[in-house]
Amino acid sequence: MDQKFVSKRKNLIWKKFWDQRYIMILVLPAVLWMLIFSYLPMLGIILAFKEYNPFMGSFLEGFIKSPWVGINNFIEIFTDKYFLQALRNTIYYSVLNLIIGFPFPIVFALLLNEVANVWFKKFVQTASYLPYFISWVFVIGFIYDIFSDNGVVNGLLLKLNIIDMPISFLVTPKFIPPIVVLSNLWKLFGWNSIIYIAAITSIDPTLFEAATVDGAKRFAQIWYITLPLIKPTIIILLIFNIAGLITNYGLFEQMYLLSNSAIQDVAEIIDTYTYKMGIVLGRYSYATAVGLFRSLAAIILLASANFISKKLFEEGLF
Amino acid sequence: MKLKDKSLGEDIFIIFNTIFMCFIVFITFYPFYYVIIASFNEPLDLLKGPIYLLPRKFSLINYRYILQDRGILQAALITVSRTVIGSLSSVLFTAAFAYGISKKWLLGRQFFIMMALITMYVSGGLIPTYLVIAHFLKLRGNFLVFILPNLFNAFNAFIMSSFFRKDISSEIEESAKIDGANDLLIFFRIVLPLSKPILATMILFNGVWHWNSWFDALLYGGRKLETLSLYLVRAIQSASATGQAGSFISTLGLNTYSVRLATMVIITFPIVIIYPFLQRYFVKGLMIGALKG
Numbered sequence: 001m002d003q004k005f006v007s008k009r010k011n012l013i014w015k016k017f018w019d020q021r022y023i024m025i026l027v028l029p030a031v032l033w034m035l036i037f038s039y040l041p042m043l044g045i046i047l048a049f050k051e052y053n054p055f056m057g058s059f060l061e062g063f064i065k066s067p068w069v070g071i072n073n074f075i076e077i078f079t080d081k082y083f084l085q086a087l088r089n090t091i092y093y094s095v096l097n098l099i100i101g102f103p104f105p106i107v108f109a110l111l112l113n114e115v116a117n118v119w120f121k122k123f124v125q126t127a128s129y130l131p132y133f134i135s136w137v138f139v140i141g142f143i144y145d146i147f148s149d150n151g152v153v154n155g156l157l158l159k160l161n162i163i164d165m166p167i168s169f170l171v172t173p174k175f176i177p178p179i180v181v182l183s184n185l186w187k188l189f190g191w192n193s194i195i196y197i198a199a200i201t202s203i204d205p206t207l208f209e210a211a212t213v214d215g216a217k218r219f220a221q222i223w224y225i226t227l228p229l230i231k232p233t234i235i236i237l238l239i240f241n242i243a244g245l246i247t248n249y250g251l252f253e254q255m256y257l258l259s260n261s262a263i264q265d266v267a268e269i270i271d272t273y274t275y276k277m278g279i280v281l282g283r284y285s286y287a288t289a290v291g292l293f294r295s296l297a298a299i300i301l302l303a304s305a306n307f308i309s310k311k312l313f314e315e316g317l318f
Numbered sequence: 319m320k321l322k323d324k325s326l327g328e329d330i331f332i333i334f335n336t337i338f339m340c341f342i343v344f345i346t347f348y349p350f351y352y353v354i355i356a357s358f359n360e361p362l363d364l365l366k367g368p369i370y371l372l373p374r375k376f377s378l379i380n381y382r383y384i385l386q387d388r389g390i391l392q393a394a395l396i397t398v399s400r401t402v403i404g405s406l407s408s409v410l411f412t413a414a415f416a417y418g419i420s421k422k423w424l425l426g427r428q429f430f431i432m433m434a435l436i437t438m439y440v441s442g443g444l445i446p447t448y449l450v451i452a453h454f455l456k457l458r459g460n461f462l463v464f465i466l467p468n469l470f471n472a473f474n475a476f477i478m479s480s481f482f483r484k485d486i487s488s489e490i491e492e493s494a495k496i497d498g499a500n501d502l503l504i505f506f507r508i509v510l511p512l513s514k515p516i517l518a519t520m521i522l523f524n525g526v527w528h529w530n531s532w533f534d535a536l537l538y539g540g541r542k543l544e545t546l547s548l549y550l551v552r553a554i555q556s557a558s559a560t561g562q563a564g565s566f567i568s569t570l571g572l573n574t575y576s577v578r579l580a581t582m583v584i585i586t587f588p589i590v591i592i593y594p595f596l597q598r599y600f601v602k603g604l605m606i607g608a609l610k611g
Contacts, residue, residue, distance in 0.1 A: 020424065020501075034470065037469075038441065040442075040450050041447040042442045044449060045442055054453060059450075124342060129593075133593045138349075138582050145579070146352070278444065279537065288446055291445055
């Protein structure tokens with residue numbers, strides 16, 4: 001009886017599937033894609049606990065036959081001073097980017113909203129997010145041009161008699177952090193302000209009218225109406241930003257393109273370290289372990305950012 | 319709506335705000351402007367000292383060189399091919415999945431949605447992905463390495479799915495079904511043509527991504543599949559290795575530095591032209607992304 005019921009149920013599902021075969025033709029290729037390009041690499045995280053050898057026959061053979069090494073890779077990671085340096089740098093740049101890159105789009109959105117001329121407002125906004133679409137390669141290429149010994153920056157500084165000799169900015173470690181943070185700000189502030197601008201535009205205009213009648217000036221309106229109403233947006237984006245602190249792909253492109261032997265100590269971040277260890281040196285398992293550490297740190301950051309924001313603002317993502 | 323109070327403080331604020339906005343526009347456009355004028359300057363003259371607002375010695379030699387250089391032309395061809403094929407195939411592939419999960423009656427819908435959602439937040443990381451593509455699928459040096467790994471995008475799938483659910487009237491689909499059309503036919507003949515605006519913006523968006531990306535070309539492409547962006551990356555790295563702005567290509571008076579400038583102009587030009595059209599989509603996309611979390 002039970003057996004019959006189960007097989008009947010199976011038949012029903014099969015029949016339903018057959019009825020939906022045409023839509024399945026649309027859906028299943030993407031499912032197969034996800035299995036190969038997303039879930040197979042997730043399974044590959046196991047390699048962090050093995051010593052994968054690419055010369056052990058085919059990929060699957062190497063994957064299965066390679067010996068288990070437990071947490072050896074992780075022990076090595078945390079005793080490698082270059083990794084610790086990369087970790088420190090990653091945190092340093094991420095926090096700097098957050099401190100400078102996060103508030104600026106809010107300020108920009110608030111100020112842009114005060115521009116009375118609609119055409120000018122639209123023009124400035126459209127201009128501001130152009131850099132988002134431009135590749136880091138262009139940005140860093142431009143930085144090389146203007147910061148070179150006979151570039152625009154040295155030219156101006158010489159003309160204004162601030163310096164007597166050109167400075168080689170890009171091979172001097174202390175100039176790298178400001179260059180990284182400011183170029184990041186340049187590239188992202190307009191894009192990041194879009195969501196605030198949308199949030200400000202959606203505020204009910206009668207609130208401002210009422211405030212005007214009550215005699216509230218411009219700054220009072222921003223402080224008591226606009227800011228409180230976009231607070232949820234600010235919090236959500238802050239969580240996103242904190243969660244994404246160490247998984248910033250843009251930072252990898254920036255540091256990869258800027259790095260040279262003179263500034264290695266300040267230019268190495270976790271992602272460039274992973275790339276060098278894994279792709280350049282072929283230490284696949286070790287680099288996988290570094291990647292796994294990075295993912296775990298990202299998850300912990302997301303969870304704690306969410307927790308803190310729930311405690312402080314009674315608002316979180318989940 | 320705005321305060322019509324003509325106090326002195328108000329005036330000062332408006333003046334400073336306008337100056338600030340002009341400054342924003344200036345710093346946004348100056349890099350592009352600078353690269354353009356520098357690329358039109360005579361290469362040897364450029365090494366003598368910086369130019370700020372206009373070329374000192376006008377010259378087209380950088381562009382003439384690019385039009386003759388086989389390496390750059392091939393890189394341009396590969397970049398255009400991967401951008402066109404990559405973005406079209408990706409949007410179509412993702413739209414097919416999105417259409418499927420937009421149907422409440424789809425068998426296993428929750429499972430498929432979950433599967434896609436997980437890929438947005440969890441990934442194997444650089445090395446496992448590299449091993450799957452290079453060692454398991456053996457796609458290194460194959461043009462398909464630009465296409466296949468980028469076919470699907472869960473984020474775009476959810477945006478399109480919500481579009482299909484809300485903005486396409488189910489009545490047209492119902493009547494087509496009564497006329498004997500199957501889901502495949504409905505998708506290609508009715509749904510896709512009705513979704514042209516969102517598909518177009520998706521394709522543009524995807525295209526910008528393909529156009530700019532270089533890391534996959536570095537990992538899997540090799541010299542044979544060099545893209546324009548990767549060409550620039552190599553030019554920049556050779557500059558950073560020598561510590562100078564560029565090394566000389568030949569006795570023509572050209573150097574890698576000035577050729578790089580012209581390449582930068584060429585690679586940025588199409589994006590500057592099309593990006594204003596992307597605006598409507600990405601505001602919407604950002605909102606959905608922020609709300610879904």
